[in-house]
Amino acid sequence: MASAARESAQAHVERVMETGRRRNPHAPEFHQAVKEVLESLVPVLERHPEFIEVGILERIVEPERQIIFRVPWVDDRGVVQVNRGFRVQFNSAIGPYKGGLRFHPSVYLGIIKFLGFEQIFKNSLTGLPIGGAKGGSDFDPKGKSDGEVMRFCQSFMTELYRHIGADIDVPAGDIGVGAREIGFLYGQYKRITGLYTGVLTGKGLSYGGSLVRTEATGYGLVYFMEEMLREAGQSIAGKTVIVSGSGNVAIYATEKIHELGGKVVAMSDSNGYVYEPDGIKLATVKQIKEVERKRIKEYVNHHPTAKYSESCRGIWGIKCDIALPCATQNEIDEEAARLLVKNGCFAVGEGANMPSTPEAIKVFQEHGILFGPAKAANAGGVATSALEMTQNSMRYSWTFEEVDAKLKQIMVNIYRNVSKTAKEYGMPGNTVAGANIAGFLKVANAMMAQGIV
Ligand code: NDP
Ligand code: 2IT
DSSP states (O other): OHHHHHHHHHHHHHHHHHHHHHHSTTOHHHHHHHHHHHHHTHHHHHHOHHHHHTTHHHHHTSOSEEEEEEEEEEOTTSOEEEEEEEEEEEEOSSSSEEEEEEEOTTOOHHHHHHHHHHHHHHHHHTTSSOEEEEEEESOOOTTOOHHHHHHHHHHHHHHHGGGOBTTTEEEEOBTTBOHHHHHHHHHHHHHHHOOOSOOSSSOOGGGTOOTTHHHHHHHHHHHHHHHHHHHTTOOSTTOEEEEEOOSHHHHHHHHHHHHTTOEEEEEEOSSEEEEOTTOOOHHHHHIIIIISOOOGGGHHHHOTTSEEEESGGGGGGSOOSEEEEOSOTTOBOHHHHHHHHHTTOOEEEOOSSSOBOHHHHHHHHHTTOEEEOHHHHTTHHHHHHHHHHHHHHHTOOOOHHHHHHHHHHHHHHHHHHHHHHHHHTTOTTOHHHHHHHHHHHHHHHHHHHTOOO
């Protein structure tokens, strides 16, 4: 009986994935994200055949709405440029759509869908009432003037505004979208609609932003890691850490690691990495990246003891105790994972979305590496976005200490929920399954209650 149920749950998952592949050609990242989640859900479907009966999986892999639009703008030379804009409103079972906007030349529908799909489960894990969405554009902010970025953002919002709202869909930042872009987007939304509402998060502190949102993803990642290490009788103090990327998530993960007595010895960007055995001087990275918007290789001009190497992949060859991939999807492949393990790395926390390939995750699992999967470990950013929405609704602001304490508690709760769920389903230590199952259950129960919609 049990094995018949297993077969049918397995067959159901295979069928949904097959339909997904047929319906979404040329979207490998989306298929990768769906496969990882759905394969974890087989034991859930065995316990809850009612989820199969009402087509929860068929519905959860199909976005509620996908918007693709033209974004025309004029560059500083007076030349007309055209980019493509996206917003995928994936699932609103547990709250208004919520998720970031990514501006990067690699953006296409498949990337936005993988991110939007992940966001459903991540947002559920925060315990806060937010649905899943993602958006963005193939616009490349690198090398653009502030004026160009502003005109692009205004054009982007001139189309997007009709699809979003404080109780409908609340975008935020992601790669290439930080405080500057959110400011321009917010200004244009307000100008068009006349509404002063919490329609975006990651806003500046002077116009409705929340303290700690800037730091939240990186800090949250380290709070998650700290709790995972604590359960294993370890701590961050005294550990050597490598952090890939040098953007928002990487910078504030590094800041918190240093605060807790760890030492980050390497950071990167898409061109290369810097290695500083005495510990990265974060003030220099902030100056180069946040103020000057330059490349990480500039770091060695300030600190001649550091070494710069071309090729961002080389960072995984550096000896460390803990690795925090905080740049982009699939940045750790099987070879990089094996190198990390060989060099003694015992814990990996995913700050970026889907930074480890399935083969890399397998290597980590086979070697008993403590692993914080993205949708759990990097949920601190969107959780603090939800706290920003709460403050906007209350027309009130909490102090830094208040928001930080809530963020920390949320990350500890996420780790405990993930760990407990993995145990409940007979897979102790399997944080990937724990995160996927725990995130799924809340959404699936809400979808059950709301009928076939
Ligand atoms: P930023 O734009 O601030 O920084 C991105 C960093 O990653 C840069 O150092 C960038 O280098 C590097 N990077 C981007 N694309 C690539 C690539 N294709 N190959 C190599 N390096 C790359 O973005 P964030 O720090 O906000 O985002 C980093 C990751 O964290 C993303 O995966 C994002 O989805 C995820 N995330 C972000 C959250 C947030 O609140 N911001 C929340 C949860 C997850 P370069 O300058 O050379 O492009
Ligand atoms: O991937 C993510 O969770 C984010 N980019 C943050 C989304 C948000 O709405 O704060």
